[in-house]
Amino acid sequence: MTWYLGDLIPYMPLLLQGLWISIYISVLSFVFGSVLGLFAYLAKASRWRVLRGISGAYIEVVRNVPLLVVLYLIYFGLTQFGVNLDPLWSTLIALTINNGAYVAEILRAGFEAVPKGLREAAHALGMNSAQTFRYAILVPGIRNVFPAMTNQFILLFLFSSVASVIALPELTNQLLRVNSETLRTFEVFTVGALLYYVVSSVLAIGSRLGEKRLFRW
Amino acid sequence: MITVKDLHKSYGKLEVLKGISCEIDASQVVCVIGPSGSGKSTFLRCLNLLESITSGTVVINGHDLGDRKLNTSAVRQDVGMVFQQFNLFPHMKVLENIMIAPVKVAKKPKAVTREKALELLDKVGLASKADVYPSALSGGQQQRVAIARALAMDPTVMLFDEPTSALDPETVGDVLQVMKRLAEEGMTMVVVSHEMGFAREVADRVIFMDGGVIVEDGNPAEIFDNPKEARTQAFLSRVS
Secondary structure, rough: OOOOHHHHHHHHHHHHHHHHHHHHHHHHHHHHHHHHHHHHHHHHHOOOOOHHHHHHHHHHHHHOOOOHHHHHHHHHHHHHOOOOOOOOHHHHHHHHHHHHHHHHHHHHHHHHHOOHHHHHHHHHHOHHHHHHHHHHHHHHHEEEHHHHHHHHHHHHHHHHHHHHHOOOOOOOHHHHHHHHHHHHHHHHHHHHHHHHHHHHHHHHHHHHHHHHHHHOO | OOOEEEEEEOOOOOEEEEEEEEEEOOOEEEEEEEOOOHHHHHHHOOOOOOOOEEEEEEEEEOOOOOOOOOOHHHHHHHHHEEEEOOOOOOOOOHHHHHHHHHHOOOOOOOOHHHOOOOHHHHHHOOHHHOOOOHHHHHHHHHHHHHHHHHOOOOOOOEEOOOOOOOOHHHHHHHHHHHHHHHHHHHEEEEEEEOOOOHHHOOOOEEEEOOOOOOEEEEEEHHHOOOOHHHHHHHHHHHOO
């Protein structure tokens, strides 16, 4: 058999639809995960030991268990307790849990790296804690986390392909389907790889440009 | 203006200040010198509560720092501080750095503050730099902006924590010049510094600290030319 893309043309709308779902679940779970991550970070930085413990345990577990296993637990495992989540919700939950832990670590590293002198300078000018955070810490902190956060989004987008195993019709799942219908395996997955690659690189380039525009200091 | 009585400061078991007492009058310029680890920066930082006081009393311009109902922000607005590392807000332009505290903390109107900020910038010789970010300035320029930022709150006392130690030698002069002018205008100043020339020329009084206590306290001529204590003599012979 030789390289032939012609068989794939009728399936392109289907693949683009899959790509759209991949982007859609990535964006949603990135947003949810970032909120979760913010709370996990705040809990870990808090004064209360119980909160620190819960947050620390959450982060540890997520970082040491494969995403695929978490997804199986949510989609298949929970049915045992009468909880039947559809593939979309299962994926969103698994990706959100996963992303939240990494976001918490990114926020911690980024905000800890803000020089403590800025906090002292703000205090010395009479600012209270809220003003100190708002005017002295927030923007330098955002600058610190920005590259890692966009990188995390790209990873999440690539990881979202695991949803194919529970039959969520995202890009990889559609690739499997087109493959079984056309048997043009190499072509199908090359096109798929290309689609992932293009979206990821556009995001990476956009992030670098955005960084330059946002942080001129 | 400043009264310190038996000030102690400990970090856990480590006692850094072991009973500091001194009086500083209005318009006095006091230089605090001493070897590193002598507690001079800690002493300075206790004066605006960047460090909590373990025991003893500190009264600044009528604020008793040991008072439980003390308004910390009010004290700090009254006491300006300049740091070794400048600590300008990197994401704000020079003018914004100077305006942020008067506008957001003292709630002064923007237009008035802006005018005053520009005046202060002119005073520190950086009128042309209002619209640049701190990263575009040399260390000496950043430090002069930091002085202007502190002055924008109309403090009655200015604290300087080794203001020239992080600077390239050629930019030290401009900063000292600004500080000297401030002293001449009658600002009450406490300066932790290694600039013996500045201490000798500008200070009304020099305090030598070692091991968490004040070893010697007097006018610059006495301390530099005729130190009484052996530790002062030893320190001065090492630094000059």
